[in-house]
Amino acid sequence: MMTIAVVLAVSGALIAGAAWGIYGTLPEGLEGFIVALAGGALIFSVVLELVEPAVRDLHLLLVALVVLTGAMVFAGLDRLVKAKARNSGGAGLLVAITLDGVPENLALGVALIGAGPLHVAALSGSIFLSNLPEAAGGAKEMSEGGRSNGKVFALWGATAVLLSVAALAGNFLLAGAPAALLAAIKCFAGGAVVSSLATEVFPQAFAKDSYQAGIATALGLVLAVSLDHLA
Incomplete structure (x- = not known):
């Protein structure tokens, strides 16, 4: 039950963000502050919840190689998406979030295996905070680009469902998987998340909130x- 609640909360951020982008308004500086805040939380979560535990089950060199592979795959696919959807009005961001979100949510599901609710609170909370403003920005661009609000909302809703399925698959289908495989999945996702922070999250935060983004991070x-130490 806890797994389903966490998954719905994290993926629900995409739906809430899409609604915010289509129908709501928020000062650009505050939006950038939230994005940077989420990025700072993700830095800690990637290290503590994804990469560091993998060292117990994989050789350090293999951990490094899988993390770098995850980063390179995301960076390459993200660059390809940007080139193909340069004037897509937010569609490129939707695809980028999906590319990043699938391994990220798969790893979230894996991290929930045998864990209490507070153990993964930092990871799920930071993913929620990063999904919310990214979905808002992408949905706003798509809506202003001529797509109907209903179609935009449906696209982001479908993405939320896809990421929920990835997280549930990671939790239920991989519950009995070898520890080394789970560690590799976490490392790959960690590399993808770090790559997305460098190419998507922090540049966006700085563009909207300038040097305050450093403080927010x-x-x-x-x-x-602090949240992790409550566990």
Whole structure:
């Protein structure tokens, strides 16, 4: 039950963000602050929940190679998407979130195996915060680009369902998988998330909130550390 609740909360951020982007307004600086806050929390979560535990089940060199592979795959696919959807009005961001979100949510499902609710609170909370403003920005661009609000909302809703399925698959289908395989999945997802932070999250935050984004990033890191110590 806890797994389903966490998955729905994280993927539901895409639906809430899409509604916010289509129908709501938020000062650009505050939006950038939230994005940077989420990025700071994700830095800690990637290391603590995804990469560091993998060292117990995989050789350090293999951990490094899988993390780098995840980063390179995301960076390559993200670049390809941007080239193909340069004037897509937010569609490129939708695809980028999907590329990043599938391994990210698969790893979230894996991280939930045998864990209590507070153990993964930092990871799920930071993914939620990063999904929310990204979905808002993408949905807003798509809506302003001429697509109907209903179609835009449906696209983001379908993406939320896809990411929910990935997380549930990671939790239920991989529950009995070898520890080395689970560690590799986490490392690959960690590399993809780090790559997305460098190419999507932090540039967006700086563009909207300038140098305050640095403070927000540090605050997100501190909040993630504090949340983890509640577990």
